[in-house]
Amino acid sequence: MDGVLAAITDPTRRRILDLLREQPLTAGAIAKHVPEMSRPAVSQHLAVLRSVGLVEPRRSGRLVVYTLCAAPLQPIWDHWLSRYAELWSDRLLQLKEVVEAQEGCDAQDSHSERDAEGDKGGRRADGC
Amino acid sequence: MDGVLAAITDPTRRRILDLLREQPLTAGAIAKHVPEMSRPAVSQHLAVLRSVGLVEPRRSGRLVVYTLCAAPLQPIWDHWLSRYAELWSDRLLQLKEVVEAQEGCDAQDSHSERDAEGDKGGRRADGC
DNA sequence: TCAATGCGTAAGCGTATCCTTACGCATTGA
DNA sequence: TCAATGCGTAAGGATACGCTTACGCATTGA
Numbered sequence: 663m664d665g666v667l668a669a670i671t672d673p674t675r676r677r678i679l680d681l682l683r684e685q686p687l688t689a690g691a692i693a694k695h696v697p698e699m700s701r702p703a704v705s706q707h708l709a710v711l712r713s714v715g716l717v718e719p720r721r722s723g724r725l726v727v728y729t730l731c732a733a734p735l736q737p738i739w740d741h742w743l744s745r746y747a748e749l750w751s752d753r754l755l756q757l758k759e760v761v762e763a764q765e766g767c768d769a770q771d772s773h774s775e776r777d778a779e780g781d782k783g784g785r786r787a788d789g790c
Numbered sequence: 791m792d793g794v795l796a797a798i799t800d801p802t803r804r805r806i807l808d809l810l811r812e813q814p815l816t817a818g819a820i821a822k823h824v825p826e827m828s829r830p831a832v833s834q835h836l837a838v839l840r841s842v843g844l845v846e847p848r849r850s851g852r853l854v855v856y857t858l859c860a861a862p863l864q865p866i867w868d869h870w871l872s873r874y875a876e877l878w879s880d881r882l883l884q885l886k887e888v889v890e891a892q893e894g895c896d897a898q899d900s901h902s903e904r905d906a907e908g909d910k911g912g913r914r915a916d917g918c
Numbered sequence: 919t920c921a922a923t924g925c926g927t928a929a930g931c932g933t934a935t936c937c938t939t940a941c942g943c944a945t946t947g948a
Numbered sequence: 949t950c951a952a953t954g955c956g957t958a959a960g961g962a963t964a965c966g967c968t969t970a971c972g973c974a975t976t977g978a
Contacts, residue, residue: 664799667798667799668799671792671795671799672966674966676870683873688925689925690925693925699968700967700968702925702967702970703966703967705925705926705927706927706966707966709926724925724974724976725924725975732874732875732878736879739875746807746860746863749811750860750863750864751864800935818954828937829955830937830939830957831936831938833955833957837956849944851945851954852945852946852954854954
């Protein structure tokens, strides 16, 4: 997850991912969508995205078609960001309750290991 | 949002945020929780978190109490990550439909500007 | 077989990031 | 008033990052 966060912090790489969300593209096509920097620079960004599994290259002749892989993004939400979402929005909290009620607990790990420390302090961490 | 992503990419800063999710803490107390680096280093990390609004300092005598502010994290989900969540999980998509049906459109902007480009290609961007 | 195309990578440079040590300022209690 | 405490910041150095230019390799079509 650490590398994934570092990967998506760069705005150029987020732009590439946004492009691939529309459709798979060749490396050259991606580079044409980012004209303000050289093609090798884009290739290096693609290498970073590859290294964390966010894109998957597939050779087709002398072309290389890149496809988006969203899966590595999920831990960012599941293991980190979602716990803060409860603080910025009551709506998501309601959502969670609705889902849990309608699903009836189907082993999704992120329950019940909730902060086993006795709530010693104020625990007021609002959304500001 | 760019600065916020850069802020949370550092594992030490995420650790600080995780600490403040439990309860507000003084700068010194935070530093004690991160013993593997010097106190000024922690102070600099706090400065970064301050600069993007993720923590709020409040002087109390010669102590400075830091409180978590989760609000700057919301755009990461709303304006970026949530659009990828649809690719990694059908469950969240179902959730969204449930919410929208039960709320009946209460002006939450993130509807209806959905990709107005005519679905020109394959648009197969799966979760891998 | 040979030039052209598509792509990746190595080398090098400027800059940003993150740490340390040293220092300065405000607040507290004697 | 004066030492002690809590905290922030400046200065400096090591390392990581992002870009460019130059090059190498595989594939294609003449």
